[in-house]
Structure formats: C-alpha cells, structure tokens
Amino acid sequence: MFLAIKEIRKEKLRSSLIVAMIVLISYLIFILTSLALGLAQQNTDAIDSWHVKTVVLNANANVDMRQSLLTTDQVGALPKDAAVVGQASVAVKAKGHEQVSATFLGLKASQFIAKNLTVTSGRKPTKASEVLADDSLKLKGYKLGSTITLNGLAKHYTIVGFTSGAKMNIAPVLYGTMSAWQTLKGGMPNLTASAVVAQSATFKLGTSGTKAYSTAAFIQKLPGYSAQNMTFELMIGFLMVISLIIIAVFMYILTMQKLPNYAVLRVQGVPSRVLVQATLAQSLLLVAAGLVGGTVLLVLTAVAMPAVVPMAFSVPLLSAVGVGLLAMGLIGGLIPVRRVVKVDPLTVIGG
Amino acid sequence: MPALAVEQVNQIFGQGTARVQVLHDVNFAAEAGQLTLIVGPSGSGKTTLLTIAGGLLTPTSGQVQVAGESYQQRSPKEKEQLRLNQIGFVLQAYHLLPYLTVADQFKLVDRIRPQGNLAPAALTQLLTELGIAELLNKFPNELSGGQQQRVAIARALYPDPEIVLADEPTAALDRPRVQVVGQMLHDLAHNRKKAIVVVTHDERLLGFADAVYKMEDGRLTQTK
Numbered sequence: 001m002f003l004a005i006k007e008i009r010k011e012k013l014r015s016s017l018i019v020a021m022i023v024l025i026s027y028l029i030f031i032l033t034s035l036a037l038g039l040a041q042q043n044t045d046a047i048d049s050w051h052v053k054t055v056v057l058n059a060n061a062n063v064d065m066r067q068s069l070l071t072t073d074q075v076g077a078l079p080k081d082a083a084v085v086g087q088a089s090v091a092v093k094a095k096g097h098e099q100v101s102a103t104f105l106g107l108k109a110s111q112f113i114a115k116n117l118t119v120t121s122g123r124k125p126t127k128a129s130e131v132l133a134d135d136s137l138k139l140k141g142y143k144l145g146s147t148i149t150l151n152g153l154a155k156h157y158t159i160v161g162f163t164s165g166a167k168m169n170i171a172p173v174l175y176g177t178m179s180a181w182q183t184l185k186g187g188m189p190n191l192t193a194s195a196v197v198a199q200s201a202t203f204k205l206g207t208s209g210t211k212a213y214s215t216a217a218f219i220q221k222l223p224g225y226s227a228q229n230m231t232f233e234l235m236i237g238f239l240m241v242i243s244l245i246i247i248a249v250f251m252y253i254l255t256m257q258k259l260p261n262y263a264v265l266r267v268q269g270v271p272s273r274v275l276v277q278a279t280l281a282q283s284l285l286l287v288a289a290g291l292v293g294g295t296v297l298l299v300l301t302a303v304a305m306p307a308v309v310p311m312a313f314s315v316p317l318l319s320a321v322g323v324g325l326l327a328m329g330l331i332g333g334l335i336p337v338r339r340v341v342k343v344d345p346l347t348v349i350g351g
Numbered sequence: 352m353p354a355l356a357v358e359q360v361n362q363i364f365g366q367g368t369a370r371v372q373v374l375h376d377v378n379f380a381a382e383a384g385q386l387t388l389i390v391g392p393s394g395s396g397k398t399t400l401l402t403i404a405g406g407l408l409t410p411t412s413g414q415v416q417v418a419g420e421s422y423q424q425r426s427p428k429e430k431e432q433l434r435l436n437q438i439g440f441v442l443q444a445y446h447l448l449p450y451l452t453v454a455d456q457f458k459l460v461d462r463i464r465p466q467g468n469l470a471p472a473a474l475t476q477l478l479t480e481l482g483i484a485e486l487l488n489k490f491p492n493e494l495s496g497g498q499q500q501r502v503a504i505a506r507a508l509y510p511d512p513e514i515v516l517a518d519e520p521t522a523a524l525d526r527p528r529v530q531v532v533g534q535m536l537h538d539l540a541h542n543r544k545k546a547i548v549v550v551t552h553d554e555r556l557l558g559f560a561d562a563v564y565k566m567e568d569g570r571l572t573q574t575k
C-alpha cells in the first residue's frame with residue numbers, strides 16, 4: 001500500500017490518465033446497467049406489482065398475452081388467488097395532447113389485482129368508461145379528468161386515477177374494466193380474458209387449449225425482452241473485458257518499467273510478497289478511484305436526467321458491477337505479478 | 352572471527368564449450384571496522400565474487416560465512432533475511448526508487464523491517480555525516496549523481512548491518528568526489544565498526560583501504 005500510494009502520488013499524470021479512463025468506462029457501464037434495468041422494468045413493472053407466480057394463456061398464443069384469448073368455458077370459476085386480465089394494445093389520444101401508445105389491461109374489480117392496485121391520485125375505475133393510468137401519462141400532459149379515446153374509436157374514457165410503476169412492453173398501462181376490454185376487442189361475447197394470473201406457483205386451469213407458465217418464463221417471452229437484455233449483457237460484458245485489458249496493459253507497462261527497481265529491492269532482501277502487494281494495491285487503488293469518479297458522474301446524471309429516460313438505479317446491482325470492475329482490476333494487476341515474482345536481483349548488479 | 356569470510360570458492364558458468372571458470376579457489380575475509388578493497392580490471396570476476404558473498408549466487412564450490420555461520424545450505428528465504436538484516440548493498444547504479452523521497456526510502460525499510468533500524472537521531476547523524484541531511488524531501492531525480500550515491504550508502508547502512516558490500520561505488524564520480532567517497536567509506540567502517548567491502552577497478556581508492564586484494568582472471572591475492 002505504501003509503495004502504491006507513493007507511486008500514484010508521484011506519477012500524477014500517469015495515474016490520472018488511468019483513473020480518467022476507468023471513470024469513463026465505469027460510468028458507461030453504470031449507465032448501461034441502469035438503462036438495461038430501466039428498460040427491463042418497463043417490460044415487467046405491471047406484472048411485478050401483481051406478485052403473481054403463474055400466468056395461464058391460450059396454448060396456441062406463443063406465450064404472448066397479446067395473442068392470447070380465453071373463452072368463458074376455458075376460464076370457468078377461479079379461486080381467490082387467481083384473476084383474469086384482458087390485454088389490448090391501444091393508442092391513447094386526447095384533444096391537444098400528443099398520442100401515446102399504451103397497454104390497456106382490463107381487470108375485474110372483485111379480484112385481487114384490482115383490489116391491490118395502489119392509487120397515487122384519484123381513484124380506481126368503477127365504470128366501463130373509466131381508466132386508471134400510469135403516472136408517466138402525466139408527463140405527456142394528461143390529468144385527472146382528462147377525456148381520452150382509444151385506437152380512434154368513438155367511445156370516450158375518463159382518467160379517474162393514476163398509479164405508479166404500471167408498465168408493460170415498454171408502454172404505460174391503462175387499467176380499466178373487463179367490459180371496457182370486451183368492447184375494445186369488438187364485443188365478442190364468448191371471450192372472458194387474455195390471461196389468468198395466479199399467486200400460486202402450481203395453479204392451472206386444466207381446461208383444453210390453456211397452458212400455465214411460470215411468471216419468470218412468461219417474462220422471458222415478452223416481446224423483445226430477452227433479446228434486449230442479452231444485448232445489454234453483451235455490451236456490459238464486453239466493457240468489462242475491455243476494462244480488464246486496459247488495466248492489464250497499463251499495469252504491465254508500469255510494472256515492466258519498475259522491474260530494475262524491484263530487482264534492487266530484491267538485492268536488499270525485500271521479499272517479493274511486498275512487491276506483489278504493491279502491484280495489486282496500485283491496480284486496485286486506481287480502479288477504486290475510477291469507480292468513485294464514475295459514481296459521482298452517475299449521481300449527477302441521475303439528478304439531471306429527465307424523467308422520460310427509462311433508467312433505473314439499483315444500488316445492489318450497481319455495487320455488483322463495481323465489484324466486478326474491482327475484480328477486473330485485481331486480475332489486471334495479477335498479470336504482471338509473474339514477472340515481479342521472477343525478477344532476478346543479479347540483473348542489476350555489476351554492469 | 353571475520354565478519355565475512357569466503358573460502359575456496361570456485362564459480363563456473365556454462366557447460367561444454369561455453370564453460371568458463373570465473374573464480375578460482377578464492378579466499379578472503381573482511382573484518383569489522385575495516386574497509387576492504389578488491390581491485391581488478393573489468394571482467395576479472397569482482398562482481399561475481401560480490402554476488403556470491405552477498406548470498407545472491409550460490410558458488411559452484413566453496414563456502415561463504417557470515418559471522419562464522421555458513422550460508423551455503425540455507426534456503427532462498429533465509430538468504431533474503433540475511434540480505435535484509437545483515438548485509439547492506441551499494442550498487443553501481445544507485446537505483447533509488449524514483450517515486451520515493453529520500454525520507455521515504457528509509458520509511459520503506461521501516462515498513463519491511465520494523466525493528467533494528469537506526470533510531471531517528473542516529474539516522475540524522477548519519478545523514479549529516481554524509482552531508483545529505485537537507486535532502487530528505489527530495490526525489491532521486493532532483494539529486495545529483497553524488498548525492499544519490501550518498502543516499503544509497505545511507506540506505507545500505509540504515510538497517511545497521513554488520514557488512515556493507517559496494518560494487519564500483521565511484522564509477523561515475525570525478526577525482527575530488529572519489530576522494531570524498533573513499534574517506535567516507537573509510538570513516539564509516541572505522542566509526543561504526545562495519546565490515547565494508549568495496550569491489551572496484553578504481554585504483555584511486557587504494558589509499559583509503561585497510562586491506563587490499565587484487566583480482567586477476569578470477570584469482571584473488573591479498574596485497575595489503
């Protein structure tokens with residue numbers, strides 16, 4: 001630690017260049033992580049808020065609630081911990097406001113999802129012409145009492161309440177009644193729901209043409225969800241590897257330059273353990289300093305960022321990323337260690 | 352009993368046609384309180400002898416004894432301890448750590464070897480003796496060659512070793528400086544009761560030595 005700190009303080013330019021690079025890389029990784037999490041949550045926020053373990057869909061719907069329709073016969077009578085959901089993709093329009101794509105979710109007021117919904121302002125819908133909208137619609141100028149049309153149809157709906165964290169398929173959710181959903185679907189009388197969700201992990205309808213999926217499996221199949229997550233994971237993984245290589249290259253060069261000095265210390269009886277510790281400490285200190293810088297930038301970004309940017313900041317997740325970068329620093333610092341251990345004191349004697 | 356004794360040492364490098372015998376039946380002893388000089392032309396085997404005496408190289412045959420104890424059969428770790436505790440090295444190129452101030456060069460020793468180093472007052476006295484007491488906050492690149500070398504000497508003496516081995520300490524110095532360094536090494540040996548061994552091709556140091564050996568083609572003879 002002593003040697004590492006002294007060297008960093010003496011070689012200010014060098015050290016700050018490395019730190020600056022790690023600041024930028026860690027900032028980029030933090031931002032990508034937050035963006036990945038934010039987008040993932042915009043897919044799943046609504047489902048997550050229901051705390052369900054099972055989703056039952058039409059067996060031929062390709063695990064996609066948008067394609068799934070269940071008939072009255074298929075659904076039958078439901079236990080208390082199960083609820084029907086009717087999904088419809090809608091374009092929301094109101095006079096003087098920009099059009100918004102949203103996911104309409106019809107609920108039964110008597111079932112647990114509707115009962116458990118938390119309302120941030122206003123109230124829950126009680127009539128087919130009322131909807132509860134995600135908070136994000138406020139950013140687009142919609143207010144309590146705003147009158148909207150869906151998909152350009154003649155029927156008017158009123159926003160009677162707002163709720164938070166209601167997102168599905170990266171679109172805000174409008175919660176309404178099942179009869180409103182049936183109207184949106186063209187009023188086919190035999191259709192009861194798009195899906196049945198249940199809090200029990202073992203729930204199934206058991207009727208023909210229906211299939212139960214775990215919520216996790218259902219989420220993985222959300223359109224674009226896993227592809228998007230994999231893209232981010234790939235980018236973050238690559239950035240980790242890039243940071244590893246950068247750290248390793250820098251540490252290697254810095255250490256190579258010091259080998260004659262280390263050889264002298266070996267002549268003087270300094271154990272190689274001390275020199276290895278100095279190398280690793282230097283690498284870790286530089287990465288840690290970079291992480292601090294990256295975190296400061298991230299906090300500034302989080303404060304300055306407009307609410308529409310879909311970023312979510314999870315301290316545990318970002319800490320894990322930070323620990324990952326520190327691990328890269330450790331591995332990067334280990335690469336020149338072999339040379340440090342092998343340094344031959346005889347090389348600096350005589351000449 | 353001499354502080355350092357080398358007995359019947361032979362050193363052979365290489366094999367077959369590349370085989371060279373660098374040292375032939377070398378014997379010498381360095382006493383505490385004396386400056387011992389080993390002079391000889393370049394390539395005669397002086398540095399090789401010094402590395403053997405310092406426990407950095409195990410000779411092909413023969414013995415090295417420090418304070419009457421043979422170190423030949425000891426482990427690398429024990430030889431490392433020997434160099435850390437009992438032998439100070441002054442190398443040809445001074446090789447101070449470039450990112451440590453003069454004061455920190457000594458602090459580094461404290462960290463590795465928390466006990467047995469010179470007390471602060473004794474260090475100040477040594478630095479004053481060597482004329483470098485004002486340089487404590489300087490980095491090596493802010494010092495002249497002669498100043499760096501004196502710091503290296505102080506660094507070698509700081510753990511208070513019984514033996515100091517110096518390889519060509521005057522290689523880069525002009526005549527007046529050589530006289531100063533010669534006198535300094537002589538005084539350090541006498542005042543501090545150290546066995547100081549200097550290997551050099553610089554005959555200008557001869558006048559300061561208590562004992563002198565000549566190295567010629569790997570054979571060592573005492574001349575004083």
Ligand SMILES: Nc1ncnc2c1ncn2[C@@H]1O[C@H](COP(=O)(O)OP(=O)(O)O)[C@@H](O)[C@H]1O
Nearest residue numbers: 350364365373392393394395396397398399400
């Ligand atoms: N590791 C080695 N392998 C082969 N030859 C060596 C090695 N080390 C030194 N020598 C040879 O031993 C001789 C003496 O070298 P050295 O001890 O450095 O002499 P000096 O210090 O007196 O100039 C030289 O000829 C040198 O080339």
Ligand SMILES: [Mg+2]
Nearest residue numbers: 350351397398
């Ligand atoms: Mg030599």
